[in-house]
Amino acid sequence: MIKTNILIVEDEIIVAKNIEKKLTVLGYNVLGNAATGAEAVNMVRTKKPDLVLMDIKLKGEMDGIETANLINKSRRLPLIYLTSYPDDETFQRAKATEPFGYLIKPFDTKELQRTIEIALYKHKLNNDLLETKQRYERAVEAGNTAVWEIRIDELKFITDKSFVNLSGYSHLDLGNNFEEWINIVHDDDKEQALRITDEIRTGKISDINYECRIIRKDGQERWIINRGTVLPPDGNFPKRIIGTSTDITQRKLSEIALAESEERFRTIFENSGIGMAILSPKLRFIKVNKSFADLFGYIPEELLNLNMVDVTHPSDRKRSIKIAQDLLQNDSKLSVQVEKKYIKKNGDSFWGLVTITPIKYSPEKITYTVAQLFDITKRKTAEMKLVKYAEELKELNSSKDKFFSIISHDLRSPFNALLGIAEYTTQYADDMTKDEIKDSVTNIYRSTKKVYNFLDNLLEWTQLQTGRLxxxxxxxxxxxxxxxxxxxxxxxxxxxxxxxxxxxxxxxxxxxxxxxxxxxxxxxxxxxxxxxxxxxxxxxxxxxxxxxxxxxxxxxxxxxxxxxxxxxxxxxxxxxxxxxxxxxxxxxxxxxxxxxxxxxxxxxxxxxxxxxxxxxxxxxxxxxxxxx
CATH class of the missing domain: 3.30.565.10 (Histidine kinase-like ATPase, C-terminal domain)
Incomplete structure (x- = not known):
């Protein structure tokens, strides 16, 4: 157990030694004895005692009371006066220094011990109270909060510097008159403040908790929240309210901005020509606008019993679930855009372009998602037609190339044979027999017929391709x-x-x-x-x-x-x-x-x-x- 360190200030050595002996027997640690005030001040500074036993009459220029005053300026210590002269004047001087005890010499050991223990206990309580007060003051200052008291029957408003910091007004500006203080309340909120005060005075309410605006001395408009409790008359105190006023301007402005933002969003959401829906993380519809419901042929209330998967075409459901899971599990994705097919209430399908954006109220958790849906059926149909036309054009070009190849080959071959036979017959007709000439003419006929048949088929095919047949x-x-x-x-x-x-x-x-x-x-x-x-x-x-x-x-x-x-x-x-x-x-x-x-x-x-x-x-x- 740590011993209490005590400094003795006594100009009579024998008395000092006697006191030291008693303290030692009681288990205290004596740091030393000072015979003069100057010596006492120095020893307090260097040895840092827990308690001082101060004789009032000392050698030197300062007596014990003056020495105590000087010590208290630098350090607040539990101090017990020791005196052989208990006159009233000395007592009053000593009292002004707020000592922790006053012993009349001679005193016994038990009396000394009790006085010391009470002084130490009181000092601890004072320190605890001081710390609590300091914490309270720091909290009030940090929270931009003012503490006040209203004496209802007297219409007095009592406060400390905390309200001055809040409002910019001091007691010199407004005094303690409640009506003067109520005048700094914003005109639009003054009626509320007066009504609540009147309800307190008539006993209708016993607690207050309301928000209002005040106009600071510098002209700034500030929002405050007033909280208080009515205390009944007690002894010398009349009926009163003890309460606080806290500056909530930033919070209130944020709330107003949020409310305005929500109203803008609600107006845009409900009146937008774009299909919009708010969904839970499990893609269940929480809220849909009319444009969104119209795309599916539902009324908005009907969709609230469904989820996004329910209105997705079966061919796209598996892919849609996978995309949604990836979005919800990937914190880095701000949104995802998907083209997919949907099912209307009547069973018809349509193509939609949906943009899904996750909304987070905390970094760890997605609160809901917002979906924007466009009907892109016409565009998608046009794209598919374009792809089909491109494929048909590719096939047509390929067919055309092959067609020209066939024409060049299939026309050249019979004509080569025809020209060859005709040339031979022309050159050697005079030397050819009748049968040879007949064979040549027959071959010419067959080749010509083949060319004719080919051209005839080619003509019919061309007429079919061009739509003329x-x-x-x-x-x-x-x-x-x-x-x-x-x-x-x-x-x-x-x-x-x-x-x-x-x-x-x-x-x-x-x-x-x-x-x-x-x-x-x-x-x-x-x-x-x-x-x-x-x-x-x-x-x-x-x-x-x-x-x-x-x-x-x-x-x-x-x-x-x-x-x-x-x-x-x-x-x-x-x-x-x-x-x-x-x-x-x-x-x-x-x-x-x-x-x-x-x-x-x-x-x-x-x-x-x-x-x-x-x-x-x-x-x-x-x-x-x-x-x-």
Whole structure:
């Protein structure tokens, strides 16, 4: 346990030694004895005692009371006077120095101990009280707070310098008159302040807590919050209010700015032509504006029972959830912009461009998100059309390049043969026999016919591509059409021993362009003969499938590999092959067939196996009577 250090100030050595002995027995530590006031002041400064026992009568220029005054100016110590002369004048002088004790010599050990302990305890209480007061004053100053008292019945306003700091007015300016102090309240808030004061006076309320504005002495307008409690009359004190006024100007201005900002946001939010929504971190709708609800065909209240995923198109939901999770988990992202499809209330879909921005009230937590949604369906449709047109243009350019290549090659070859035969015949006609001349003319005819057929097919294909070949639909019987084509190619087939078979029932009528469908039949039957071996068969069949007639023209010829089947109907990747007896074609027949069938609302496919033959299957709309 730390001992208390005591300084003795006594000019009589024997008395000093006696006191020192008593203190030692009591367990105190004696720092020494000073016989004069000057010596005492010096020892207090250097030895820093916890308590001083001061004899009033000392040697030298200063007595004990004067010495105590001097010590108190530099350091506040618990001081106990020791005196043999308890006259009233001396006592009053000593009292003015606020001592912690007053002992009349002689005194016993117990009396000395009690006086010292009381002095030390009182000193500790004073220090604690001083620290509390200092903390309070610092808190009041730091919080820009004033402490005041209103004596209601007397209408007096009592305060300290803290209110002066707050308002800029001093007591010299306004005194203690409550009405003078109430005049610094802003005119718009004065009625409230007077009403509350009156309610206190009449006993309607016992506590106050309200905000108002004051006008400082320098003209500044400041917001303050007044808090106080009514104290009933107590002894010499009348009914009064003890309270505080705190400057809340910055907070109030922030609140006003926030309220104005929220009002601006609410006005923009509710009246914006842009779809806007406030969502929880789990993307549930908290608030939506009318423009947002209109995009989906809902009223705003209906959307509050849904979340963003509910109105997202199923094809985009998984991606949307992933994007939202990334945004919520990535603190560095300020917002994210996404194009995706949405579902309306009636089930229709539309394309939207949504910008989602997370809002944080603290760095660690996203409080909600704000979504802005634009309908971009028209733009998206235009973009997709543009992509489609670009692909079609690319394919068209490729087809055009291939087309010119075909023309240059397929026209040059027969013309070269034709020119060669014609040149030879011209030069050597006089030396040629009749049979040789006939063979030359026959070859010239065949070459010319091949060129003609090629040009004829080319003309038809060109008319289809440019839209100049119009479809003129009429009812026709497929079996009759097959008979006409078979009669046309019977001789060609017979030359190879190939049988042409019509297995189409008599009751299948179609509604299509007669010339175009006959051209398709002719091309496919001609190909069947060309690519069939001797003594083979070309079979024409048809059946009804819903609103269409499905026609199949089959042969048991050389067949086509799967690799080349995909090239049959393409102008840009053409596949050409000679017949079983070296027959040649134009290379445009199947391409022309596909265009003609599609012009009539049908489609064409192939089923083939190398060495076993091919079947071309195409559809044509049935006539109205057959459908009914």
């Amino acid at each position: 119009q479809v003129e639909r009429s009812n026709m019987n497929l079996s009759d059409l097959a008979d006409v084509v078979i009669n046309l190619y019977n001789e060609t087939g017979s030359n190879k021993g190939i049988t042409l078979v019509n297995n189409i029932p008599d009751n299948i009528d179609v509604f299509a362009d007669h010339y175009m469908i006959e051209t398709v039949f002719r091309n496919l039957v001609s190909n069947g003969i060309k690519f069939s071996f001797r003594n083979g068969k070309v079979i024409i069949e048809a059946s009804k499938k819903d609103d269409y007639a499905e026609v199949t023209i089959s042969d048991n010829g050389i067949g086509i590999s799967p690799e080349n089947q995909g090239k049959l109907f393409r102008i840009d990747d053409q596949f050409k092959s000679v017949g079983t007896e070296n027959e040649k074609g134009t290379g445009l027949g199947l391409i022309l067939c596909k265009e003609l069938i599609e012009k009539n609302g049908g489609s064409i496919t192939i089923r083939s196996e190398e060495g076993k033959g091919s079947s071309f299957i195409f559809t044509i709309p049935l006539s109205r009577s057959d459908i009914l």
